[in-house]
Amino acid sequence: MTYVFFPGCSLDSTAKDYYLSTLAVARALKLDLPELPDWTCCGSTPAHQSSELLSLALPAKDLLAASGNTVAVACAACYSRLKTANHSITSDASVRGEVADVLGADYDGSTPVKHLLEIIRDDLGYAALAKRVTKPLKGLRVAAYYGCLLVRPPEVTCFDDPENPRVLDDVLEAVGAETLDWPHKTECCGASYSITNPEIVWLLSREVLAMASDAGADCIATACPLCQLNLDMRQRDIEARYGERFGLPVLYFTQLLGIAFGLAPSELGLRRLMVDARPLLAKKGLLAESATAAVAR
């Protein structure tokens, strides 16, 4: 199977660490991920809140450009928009026609879209991960956080069980981490209201952080740039607002895989995290000695 990588706008900027760690892990796994040339923004939340046709035409443009290759996606929001476009276009001929009018070309909705987690589970297999491990994440208690858009709506994403998904837990366990049974795996972080209505983000992200903390997590693993941004960048605001202390690093699962594969922290963009994960990783003996020394300084 050949893939083309659709990074999406967040991975160009606020989630540069997700971008770096995805490519580093792909190289380690010998997974070829050439970037889709001249990709356009999927339209994200603003498009589907404003015009349904635009919200389908923007992803369709990218999916058509993939010329039949499987589109590999890291961002949960892009994933959701690309899958929704395929679902709407294949289930309604009139929608397909309207999108064709807007695009100036017919797209039949058949370009396969897979999240990185699905590629690992379905195409590479967990054994391929285990084989590459040089530093098992032993003793690291991770709350696997899925958020909304990977799992819902299930008839569109067909990703995993929408109430109790396992794939992220399984991926982390394959590299030696201990994952937690906790109730907020698929609760919402407040998503795109990060800028327009941060009060909602404070409220919802606080619930997620508190639940992970109560479950005994050392850190949270995410597969979505918006979830990561809300839980990480807003964590200090939330602590101040509610008078609580979490200090929970929020890492992309690709960063955790990279650590288990013995990749350098610089390849994984670790210093970009707002809640620094390096002291935790050093304490668990999971950083290279030079990096551990740097943390101690």
Place this chain on the structure above:
Amino acid sequence: MIPTAERPLRVASIGDFAREVEVESGAKLPACLQCAKCTSGCAVAARADIKPHEMVRLVQLGARDEVLSSRMIWECTSCETCATRCPQGVSVAAMIDALRRLSLAAGKTNARTDVPTFNGIFLATVKQTGRVYEVGLMAAFKLRTRSFARDVGKVPAMLFKRKLALLPSFVKGRGERQRLFRRAGR
């Protein structure tokens, strides 16, 4: 609000507004049983002016203005929990998304929300450059909504952590992109 005696519940034959929302959303509104499972799992129901199951009912009853000018349609996070759990298969999230678009078209958006302003800047950026440029997006949004103070403390750390790209990227095919937006009515 609308006395039952004057307008008995007949969800089998729905009114014009409910039909309009059904067409725009594809949600099967007459199937709703008012069990409120959507509201039970809703992330923002506790602060909502109209809760999800109430929203369905108000649409069925044709309460157009209340629904289109509600705060809730701009506070729903589109997490899709309501639609996933509905025992009747009513896509409440799709209904709310449709209500946002109808609210914009009718010029009825709630005065307390900045979301449509943000969305407008976001889409204009994508139309121009092909991608979202976060620094420009945030600056433009803060100018328009005069909310400079909020989050300004984060900028130095975000720059230090190289979370914000300093230059926008331009994707080629601008003419084609603008045609796409125009044909989609934007």
